[in-house]
Each structure stands twice: as C-alpha cells, then as structure tokens.
Amino acid sequence: MRHLLSIDDLSKAEIEAILDRAESFAEVGRRDIKKVPTLRGRTVVTLFYESSTRTSSSFELAAKRLSADLVSVKAAGSSVDKGESLKDTVATLSAYEPAAIVIRHPHAGAAQLVAGWADAAVVNAGDGKHEHPSQALLDVYTLRRRLGSLEGKRIWIVGDVLHSRVARSNLIAFQAMGAEVTVCGPPALIPRGLEQLGCEVSHSLDRLGEADVVYALRLQRERMQESFVPSIREYAAHFQIDSRRLGPRQLLMHPGPVNRGIELSGEVIDSPQSLIAEQVRSGLVVRMAILYELLAAGDAEPTPAAGNGARATPIGQPA
Amino acid sequence: MSQMQLEMRAGESADLVLRGATVLDPIAGIEAQHDVVIRDGRVAELAPPGGGSAGDVETIDATGLHALPAFFDPHVHLRTPGQEHKEDIETGSRSAAAGGYCGVLAMANTEPPVSTPADVEALREDARTAASVRIGFLATVTRGMEGEELTEMASLRDAGAAGFSDDGLPIRSARLLRRALQYQRLCGGTIALHEEDPELSGAGVMHEGPVSAALGLEGIPSISESTTIARDAAIAGYEGGRIHVQHLSAVESVEAVGAAKAAGVQITCEASPHHLCLTDEEVRSLDPHRFKMNPPLRSEADRQALIEGLRDGTIDCVATDHAPHAPEEKEVPFEQAAMGVTGLETAFAALHTELVLPGVLDLGLLVERMSAGAEPFDVERPSLIPGSEANIALCDLSAEWTVGEDGYESRSANSWCAGRKLTGRVLMTVAGGQVAYRLRSFSLGVAA
Numbered sequence: 001m002r003h004l005l006s007i008d009d010l011s012k013a014e015i016e017a018i019l020d021r022a023e024s025f026a027e028v029g030r031r032d033i034k035k036v037p038t039l040r041g042r043t044v045v046t047l048f049y050e051s052s053t054r055t056s057s058s059f060e061l062a063a064k065r066l067s068a069d070l071v072s073v074k075a076a077g078s079s080v081d082k083g084e085s086l087k088d089t090v091a092t093l094s095a096y097e098p099a100a101i102v103i104r105h106p107h108a109g110a111a112q113l114v115a116g117w118a119d120a121a122v123v124n125a126g127d128g129k130h131e132h133p134s135q136a137l138l139d140v141y142t143l144r145r146r147l148g149s150l151e152g153k154r155i156w157i158v159g160d161v162l163h164s165r166v167a168r169s170n171l172i173a174f175q176a177m178g179a180e181v182t183v184c185g186p187p188a189l190i191p192r193g194l195e196q197l198g199c200e201v202s203h204s205l206d207r208l209g210e211a212d213v214v215y216a217l218r219l220q221r222e223r224m225q226e227s228f229v230p231s232i233r234e235y236a237a238h239f240q241i242d243s244r245r246l247g248p249r250q251l252l253m254h255p256g257p258v259n260r261g262i263e264l265s266g267e268v269i270d271s272p273q274s275l276i277a278e279q280v281r282s283g284l285v286v287r288m289a290i291l292y293e294l295l296a297a298g299d300a301e302p303t304p305a306a307g308n309g310a311r312a313t314p315i316g317q318p319a
Numbered sequence: 320m321s322q323m324q325l326e327m328r329a330g331e332s333a334d335l336v337l338r339g340a341t342v343l344d345p346i347a348g349i350e351a352q353h354d355v356v357i358r359d360g361r362v363a364e365l366a367p368p369g370g371g372s373a374g375d376v377e378t379i380d381a382t383g384l385h386a387l388p389a390f391f392d393p394h395v396h397l398r399t400p401g402q403e404h405k406e407d408i409e410t411g412s413r414s415a416a417a418g419g420y421c422g423v424l425a426m427a428n429t430e431p432p433v434s435t436p437a438d439v440e441a442l443r444e445d446a447r448t449a450a451s452v453r454i455g456f457l458a459t460v461t462r463g464m465e466g467e468e469l470t471e472m473a474s475l476r477d478a479g480a481a482g483f484s485d486d487g488l489p490i491r492s493a494r495l496l497r498r499a500l501q502y503q504r505l506c507g508g509t510i511a512l513h514e515e516d517p518e519l520s521g522a523g524v525m526h527e528g529p530v531s532a533a534l535g536l537e538g539i540p541s542i543s544e545s546t547t548i549a550r551d552a553a554i555a556g557y558e559g560g561r562i563h564v565q566h567l568s569a570v571e572s573v574e575a576v577g578a579a580k581a582a583g584v585q586i587t588c589e590a591s592p593h594h595l596c597l598t599d600e601e602v603r604s605l606d607p608h609r610f611k612m613n614p615p616l617r618s619e620a621d622r623q624a625l626i627e628g629l630r631d632g633t634i635d636c637v638a639t640d641h642a643p644h645a646p647e648e649k650e651v652p653f654e655q656a657a658m659g660v661t662g663l664e665t666a667f668a669a670l671h672t673e674l675v676l677p678g679v680l681d682l683g684l685l686v687e688r689m690s691a692g693a694e695p696f697d698v699e700r701p702s703l704i705p706g707s708e709a710n711i712a713l714c715d716l717s718a719e720w721t722v723g724e725d726g727y728e729s730r731s732a733n734s735w736c737a738g739r740k741l742t743g744r745v746l747m748t749v750a751g752g753q754v755a756y757r758l759r760s761f762s763l764g765v766a767a
Contacts, residue, residue, distance in 0.1 A: 087650050107652035108536055109605035128654060129535030168535050192538065193529030 001293050003115045003122040007133040007169045012176050019141045021289035021297075022282070028065070029285060038296050039068035042099040045120070047089070049075040049105045054256055054283055055125050055134070059102045062287035066296075071096060086110060090117050099295050103127075121294040132165040135255055136173035138286040142279050143213060144177075146251060151178035154210055156202075158239060159217030159263050162189045162228070166255045167217055171199055182211070185239060188228045205238070208245055215253045216241050216263045236262055243267050251275055324479040325422060325453040325698065326446035327412070330753045332360030333709055339368045340381035340713065344388050344703040345683040355386050357709045360752020364705055379747075381713060388701040389421030389710040389750055390667060393511070393692035394486070394565055394589060394638035396659070397423075397454070399442065401430025406643040406730045408442075411663075412450040414641070414729035416756035418663040419712030419745040421701055422453035422693065423641075428487035432464040433457070436471070436478035443479050452750040455481030455696065460499050460510060466491050469499055473506040482696050484511035486565060489547055491517065496551060500560030509587075509695050511563045512551055514572070515614070519543035524654050526568075526599040526617040534602065536654065539615050545571035552579035552586055563695040564588035566640050568614035570624035577633045587695040589638035590625045592666045593735045596673040598622050607656030608649045609735045612642065626679060629688055636691035639666050643731030660735040665722055667714070669736055671743035682716075711749040718744040725759075 001014065010018075028036060044063040048056050056072070063070045073093065075081070080089060086105070093101065094117075101118055103111050104125040111124035126132040143150055155174050161167040161183050174181050175198055182200040183190060195201050208214065219235060229235040242265035246252060252264075252274045260266050268274060337355040342365060344350075354371025356364040364371060397411035406414075415423050425442070427433035433442065439456055446454045458480035462468045464487070472483060483499070490496045490512065499510055520543045525531050527538020548564055552575065555562045564576055567590050579586045593612065598619050601610045610616060628634035642659025649656050662669075667689060674680040693700045701710030722736040748756040 085647065085651065105652065107654045108534055110652045112605055113650075113652060128652070129537075131535070165535055168533070191532035191535075192527055192540075194532040196529035197533055 001297070003111075004133050004290055004294065005111050005115060005122065005124045006131050007136045007173045007176075010176070015137065015140060015173065015176060018137055018286070018289045018293055019144060021292055022141050022285040025285040025288045035065050035067060037067045038292060039063070039066040039099070042068050042295060043071060043096055044068040044100045044102065044291065045071045045073065045093050045096070045098040046102045046125075047073045047093065047104070048125070049080065049103075049110075050126070052104055052126070054280060055104060058283040058287050059123070059125060061284055062291055065284075065288055066291055068099070068291070071098070086113065087117055090114050094118050094120070100291060123290060123294065126165055129163055129165050129168070131169045133169050134287055134290055135166050136169035137290065138279060138282040139170055139215070139253060139255075140173050140177055141286050142253070142275055142282045143251070146275065147212070149178070150174060153179045153212045154182070155179045155213040155215060156182045156184055156208060156211040157215045157217065158184045158205070158241065160189045160219050160223060160228075161185050161194065161217065162191050163220065163223070164217045170215065171197060175199070184208075186229050186235065189223070205245055209247055211250055213251045213253060214241055214246060218255070218257065218259060219263050221259075232262055239263065240265060241268055243271070246271075246273065248273070253279060256280070324443075324481045325455040326443045327450040327453045327751050328446075328448060332752050333357050333749050333754050334359065334376040335754075336371050336376060336378040337381040337384075337386050337711075337713060338371065338378055340384055340386040342386045342703055343683060343686055345687045346388070346700065347702055347704045349703055350683070355381070355703070355711070357711075357749065360709055362703055362705050362707050362709050365703070379713075383715070384746065385714045385716055386703065387419070387686050387712045387714060388690055388703055389712045389748055390419050390689040391693040391698065391701065392420050392423040392639050392641070392663065392666075393563070393636065393696060395423045395425055395641040395663065396428070396643065397425040398643060399429060399445070404730070405645055407449070408445050408454065409449040409451075410728065410730040411641070411643070412446075412452045412454060413756070414661070414663045414727065415452045416748045416750055417728040417745065418665065419667050419714065419748050420452055420663060421710035421748065421750035421755070422455070422698065423663075424455045424457055424481055424696060426484060426486040427457045427459045428464060428485070432459045434459045434462050434464070434470050436474045439475055439478040439480050451755040452748075455698065457482045457484045457486075457511065459483065460485045460490055461495060464488055466495065469495065469502060472499070472502050472508065476506040476508050480508060481698075482509045482511055482563075484513070484565070486511060486513045489513050489515045489517065493550060493554060497554050497558060500555055500558040500562070503560050509561050509563050509697075511565050513565050514544050514547040514551065516543045516547050519546070524611065524615070525602045526615040528599060528618055530599045530602055534605070536602070539613070541569035541571050541617060541621065544569050544614055545575045548572050548575040552576070552584050555586060556582060556584040559585070561585040566591050566594065566614055566638065567625060567628070567634060568594050568617050569621045573624045573628040573633055577628070580633065587635045588633075589636050589692060590629055590634045591638055591640045592662055592669050593660060595622065595625050595629065595637075596669055597735065602653070605653045607651070607653045608733050609660060609737055611653060611656050611658055612640070612660050613658040626674065630680065630684065635688070635695065637666060637670065637688050638692050639663050641729075643729055644733050645731065649733055660733050661727070661729050661731055662735060664728060665734060665736040665741065667712070667745065668720075668741040668743045669739070671716065672741045676742060709749045709752045712745050713747040714743060714745050716743045718742070720744050
C-alpha cells in the first residue's frame with residue numbers, strides 16, 4: 001500500500017490486514033507504556049484545511065504512539081491564509097522529507113493531487129464530500145469486534161447522504177466486507193444515481209427493523225436554508241433514530257459530532273446499543289495501523305498486499 | 320453574405336500546387352483526385368493528376384493526402400483583452416490554423432467584456448496585424464455581461480460585431496432576451512446562447528448522475544440546459560428572432576432543439592468534439608485539466624444523442640469551445656479548477672479517430688459539419704470550387720500522433736486530448752488565400 005486515498009483501492013484482504021494490525025495495537029494500548037519505536041526518526045505531517053477534532057487528534061496521537069516526529073499544520077493561521085496554493089504548501093512541507101502526509105481538505109481529489117506532487121505516503125483524512133477511508137476502516141473494525149464478521153449483515157445508513165464523505169466510503173467498505181447496505185434519507189439528500197453503487201435506496205424508516213446496524217449521519221442545520229428539507233422538525237419527525245425506532249438488538253453508529261435531538265435522540269446515544277464511544281477508541285488504533293501499513297509493513301514483513309494499493313495518476317498527465 | 324466583419328493579417332497570397340490530392344468537398348459534390356492549383360490566393364483549377372501546371376511555384380506531392388475545405392469554428396475564446404497570459408489573437412489564431420481552421424468567432428467574455436463599439440474596433444484592428452486566420456468578434460448581449468441592460472447592438476453591428484453572445488453565462492431574464500430579439504430585427508446579428516439555468520446548476524461541477532454520486536461532487540442536471548433551450552426557443556419563435564444554441568450536451572437538449580426546428584423556429588446549434596467523444600466516466604480521474612468544462616461531459620446516452628443529432632442535422636455544426644486556461648487555474652482540486660478545455664488543434668483529428676474510423680460517422684459528413692458553423696453567422700463557407708478564395712486543410716488521414724508531444728500552438732496546455740493517440744493530422748492550412756500553417760515536420764516538395 002503506497003497511499004490511502006480511497007477505500008475503493010483496497011481489497012477485502014487488504015482491509016483485513018489493516019484491521020488485524022489494529023488489533024495488535026489495541027494490545028499495545030493496554031500496556032503501561034503505550035508507545036512503540038516503529039517510526040522513530042521519521043516525520044509525519046498532518047495538514048488540515050477543515051476543522052476536525054476526532055480525525056486530527058487521533059492521527060496525531062497515532063503518529064506519536066509510533067514514535068514519529070509530528071508536524072501539525074492547520075490552514076487557519078498558516079500561509080494558506082495568505083493565499084498559498086495547495087501545490088506550494090505541499091512543496092514547502094516536502095522540504096522536511098516527511099514519510100507521510102495526512103490531509104483533510106474541503107475539496108474532492110485533494111489527497112490524490114498531493115500524492116502526485118509529494119514523495120511521501122499520503123493519507124486521505126477526508127476530501128470534500130468524496131471519501132473518508134480511515135473512518136470507514138475504523139467503523140468496519142468496530143463492527144468486526146462486535147459482530148465477528150460483516151458477512152450478510154444488513155446495514156442502514158440514514159440521513160444526509162448527499163453531503164457525506166463518510167456515507168460514500170462506508171458504503172464501499174461495508175459492501176466489500178460482505179454486508180448489504182441500504183441508504184435512507186429525504187430524496188433531496190440522496191444523490192441521484194447512488195443505487196448504481198450497489199446499495200438499496202429508501203426514503204422511509206418503515207423497514208428499519210430489518211437492519212442489524214443503523215449508521216446515522218449528521219444533518220447540518222444550514223441544509224434547511226438550502227431547502228433540502230423544509231425544517232429540522234420535519235426532518236426529525238421522519239428520520240430521527242429514537243428509542244421507538246431502534247430495536248433492542250440493533251447496533252447504532254454515528255461518525256460524530258452528533259446533533260442531539262436531530263438525527264439521534266439523546267436516549268439512543270447513551271444506550272448500550274450505541275457504539276459511538278467505541279468508534280472513537282477504534283480511531284486511534286486503526287490510524288496507527290494505517291500509518292504502520294504505509295510506512296513500516298514493507299520493511300519488516302512484506303505482505304502480498306504491499307505495493308498493490310492505491311496508485312495515484314498524477315493529474316494533468318495521461319493515465 | 321460577406322466576410323466584411325472578419326479580419327486577418329494581410330500577407331502574401333498563396334501560389335502553389337497540391338499535386339495528386341484527394342479533394343473532398345461534400346457541399347460542392349467533389350470527391351476525386353486532382354492537382355489543386357492555387358494562384359494568387361484562389362483555387363484556380365482542379366486539374367487531372369499530373370496535369371496542373373502553375374509555372375515556377377511551390378509544388379507539394381499530395382498523393383495520399385486529403386484536401387478539404389478548411390474548417391470554421393463559431394465558438395472560441397481568445398482571452399483578449401485582459402487574459403493574454405492564457406491566449407491572444409496571435410497564439411489563438413495559430414492554434415486554429417494548426418487545426419485546419421480558416422476562420423473562428425471569438426466570444427466576448429473577456430476582461431472587460433466586449434460591450435462597446437470601441438472594443439470591437441480595437442479587436443478587429445489587432446486581428447488585422449496578428450491573426451493568421453479570419454476572426455470575427457462577437458459582442459455581448461448585455462452591458463458588461465451583467466444581464467441587466469442591452470448593449471448598443473446596432474452601433475456594435477456598425478463597428479463590425481459578427482453577432483452577439485453572453486457566452487459563459489446564460490441570459491437569465493426572459494424579458495431581456497425578448498428585447499434583444501426584438502432589437503435584432505433592426506440590426507441583425509445572430510444571438511448565440513449559453514443555455515443554463517443557474518438555479519438548477521447551483522454550484523455543480525460535473526454531470527449529475529451515478530458518477531457524481533460516487534465522487535461526491537455536486538452535479539449539473541441535464542435539465543438545467545434543456546429547460547432553458549425550450550424557453551429561449553419559444554421566445555425566438557414568438558419574436559421571429561434568430562438564435563444559435565451553443566455547446567449542446569444532453570439528450571433532452573437535442574430533443575428541445577429538434578422540436579423547435581420542427582416548429583419552424585430560426586434556431587441552429589453546435590456540439591463540441593469533447594462532448595461527442597467523452598463521457599462523465601472520465602471525471603473519475605478527477606483531472607480538471609482534461610475533463611472539467613461547462614457544460615459538463617455527460618452520459619453515454621447523451622453522447623449517442625449528440626452523434627445522432629450531428630448525423631441527422633438537428634445539430635448543425637461542430638464547435639470547439641476552445642477555452643485556454645493557465646496551469647495554476649487547473650493544478651487545484653477538481654471543484655476549484657477553472658471550467659474549459661482547449662480543442663482547436665485536435666478537433667478534426669479527434670473526431671476522425673473516434674467517430675469516422677470506427678464507422679460511426681461518414682468522413683464527408685464530418686467535413687461538412689466542421690465548416691457549417693459559418694452559416695448561422697452569415698459567413699461564407701469555404702469551398703474548393705475553382706474561383707473560390709483558397710481555404711484548404713491538407714490532411715494526412717493515416718498519420719498517427721500523440722497530442723501534446725510536441726507542445727501546442729496555443730499558449731495553454733489544457734487540451735482534453737492531452738496524451739491521446741490520434742489518427743489523422745492537418746499538415747498544412749491555407750486560410751483567406753494565405754498559407755497559415757505548416758506542420759514543422761512536414762517536408763515540402765520542390766518547385767516544379
């Protein structure tokens with residue numbers, strides 16, 4: 001694996017290799033000294049053009065737990081504020097010869113561009129509404145721990161699918177692991193043609209009882225002003241996951257941050273079925289595993305998967 | 320029919336013989352091997368092969384080559400004034416000549432837009448010294464392209480505006496378009512329309528469909544174009560006005576134009592080579608250099624409808640929408656990149672490769688559609704009938720080349736064909752009776 005740009009670049013075996021690696025880091029996390037020397041002397045850059053709590057903090061902590069030197073750049077307060085282009089920022093940071101660049105950007109394809117410009121391994125930590133592959137991996141990891149396998153499981157992704165990179169990456173990852181996915185939300189918030197990705201599309205929660213797992217998405221309040229939904233109240237009336245709708249054997253997930261009382265009612269967030277806190281814990285070990293697979297797996301124990309991962313075609317050059 | 324408003328550099332009139340060329344002029348009904356004798360910038364004679372003598376002039380062995388009426392493009396962006404770092408009249412017209420064109424119409428969405436008689440006069444003056452093919456300049460329909468008030472259309476026509484267009488933007492106000500079409504009765508000048516409903520397009524950056532759903536990019540629905548065409552065709556029909564619809568991209572749009580034509584509206588339209596050759600599947604690469612433009616690349620069904628429309632005449636002509644951009648406007652994520660691709664140098668070769676060679680489109684039909692864009696603007700079409708002004712594209716239809724390998728004549732490199740292998744190449748272009756272009760590696764014959 002050279003880069004992690006899209007979950008679509010990974011085979012089921014490659015996903016499982018990362019999850020297995022994460023399991024071994026979970027064991028490290030139970031030790032008194034939670035740090036391993038794997039990436040000593042190597043530099044990891046995190047470059048965040050959007051605000052983030054979970055993703056940035058877990059990637060940063062993951063790099064530190066692997067003993068890497070960390071350079072953490074946020075767009076606000078950096079030369080990006082002064083109008084520097086992505087290409088020039090990457091050229092500047094490349095002078096430090098980082099082993100990996102972890103990038104979050106508001107536009108699709110940004111990580112792929114960086115992969116074409118830099119020598120470093122590039123991790124897509126969210127590009128526009130396109131993809132969020134590390135989120136998909138940590139969600140699959142969380143579910144695998146709880147369910148053993150995703151094979152044949154029915155997963156409903158509910159809410160604002162249109163604006164969600166998590167929905168896209170998770171849809172691909174859940175299907176790759178053998179689950180059947182239904183996406184559900186108001187018609188204006190489900191992108192036209194999505195069913196061609198192999199999922200079912202529903203505009204009602206009537207059949208939610210079929211689901212083994214309910215994965216709720218965040219509804220941004222500004223969607224109401226854009227008339228995607230007539231009102232937050234109406235949205236909640238039709239699509240909120242509450243204790244009435246969530247059956248006792250169904251698992252509940254959410255990528256955070258949650259709008260309490262909009263997409264989820266307070267009581268389901270705090271219920272034993274909720275995996276939301278566990279998702280956050282998984283984030284750390286899965287991101288350690290991602291950095292390890294990208295930067296160290298090849299050195300120590302070559303796996304058949306190594307080198308078969310994402311290959312970026314430099315944009316502007318013929319594929 | 321006059322070429323009065325079109326300008327090019329004054330220069331030496333061509334005197335040469337294309338010996339043994341396969342002459343193909345579908346309008347004139349010529350398809351045979353001839354010695355094409357060009358004397359003093361005019362087609363003097365189509366002589367039997369070996370029979371054309373022209374005295375002591377350059378003779379080119381054109382055996383196995385095609386002599387075609389040179390092409391005419393009613394839709395290019397020459398970026399002058401204001402964005403000469405992307406293109407100017409010299410580089411843009413050289414790019415046109417390299418593609419086999421003898422004439423182009425330049426859009427008015429420059430900086431500032433071409434909205435006053437002085438703007439038009441300055442551009443024509445510039446073309447008289449810098450252009451290697453004939454250039455006509457359109458003026459905007461609305462002042463400064465702001466969509467609020469009409470330009471002084473009659474004065475603009477007097478200054479030599481070849482037509483009117485707010486291309487780049489639609490005319491949002493139906494009332495304003497109606498007024499422009501009423502005024503057209505006074506001053507003439509076809510109104511070329513960029514058809515798009517900004518409300519439906521939103522912040523879209525590609526075709527709305529399964530690919531945009533998979534990429535998480537905001538889509539531009541086909542109905543953004545087709546509903547506006549239907550509206551404008553109805554207004555043109557009501558006012559008896561004359562409109563030309565630019566860059567059709569969707570099946571619904573072909574239907575809308577077809578319905579308007581059937582109803583007797585004076586409407587013509589164009590399709591671009593990239594919409595005829597590519598689909599939105601290309602956008603999966605997220606490469607804005609080659610695949611981001613407006614209107615966007617659409618589905619395979621849309622592409623097929625455009626090809627069928629070109630074949631049955633619903634679509635009148637091919638137009639490149641040649642839109643040069645600087646590298647820094649394209650070396651950014653797809654959503655942030657500028658819209659537009661260049662196309663003058665590759666239009667014929669690409670359509671020959673993608674549509675003629677596989678048997679989808681007849682060569683004669685393609686040649687006809689490549690210069691038909693002159694008619695909606697009352698420009699005389701190039702012809703190979705003896706006596707005509709020499710406007711000839713000399714092509715080797717079996718030459719294979721890789722686009723971009725030797726750079727571009729255009730100042731910009733955002734060609735949708737970059738890196739493609741094409742079959743068929745323009746070796747030489749005669750435009751307005753002058754030799755406008757020779758491929759550097761094309762070795763020339765000796766004087767007879």
